Amino acid sequence: MLPLSEELLEIIQPETEKPEEILNIPCGILKLYVPLDGVSGRLIDAGFLNFILTDKDGTLLGYPIKEIENTPIVVESMEGIKPNASWVVGIWLEEDTVFAVHWDGFTSRFDINSMQFIGQKFTH
Known part of the structure; x- marks a missing residue:
């Protein structure tokens, strides 16, 4: 994950919109923004997934x-394709993992302590 620039924060204005979901995890507070016509759309337009830590x-x-798309992992049930980074419609915790379900039918897994992308599965 990368720090958001002051310029980008002025454009997306996360404090003006209530997040859809909030997770308290060891490395901070994860907030998911939906639908696409607010903070989430502006994050995606700037090249980021629609959540902020x-x-x-x-x-x-x-x-x-790009970091998701360029991670060298095997996508379960869709071997041979690069990881999917469509907008996220839901997040949840299971044990030591943050799960994020994407619009295009993929579920990504992130390490709960670092938010490092650790895997993805096609679920539709």
């Missing part, structure tokens, strides 16, 4: 779409 220092971090 506020880390323990208060820094706002975003997940670059």
Whole structure:
């Protein structure tokens, strides 16, 4: 995840919109924004997934779409394709993993302590 620039924060204005879902995880507070006509759409237009992590220092971090697409993992049930980074419609916790379900029918897994992308499965 990358710190969001002041310029980007002025464009997306996350404080003006209530997030759809909030998860408290060891590395901070994860907020999911939907639908696409607000903060989430502006994040995606800027090249980020539509969630923001506020880390323990208060820094706002975003997940670059290119980082997901360029991660060398095998997508379960769809071997041979690159990971899907369509907008996220839901997030939840299971054990030590953050799960994110994407619009295009994929479920991504992230490490709960670092939000590192660790896997993906096609679920539709």
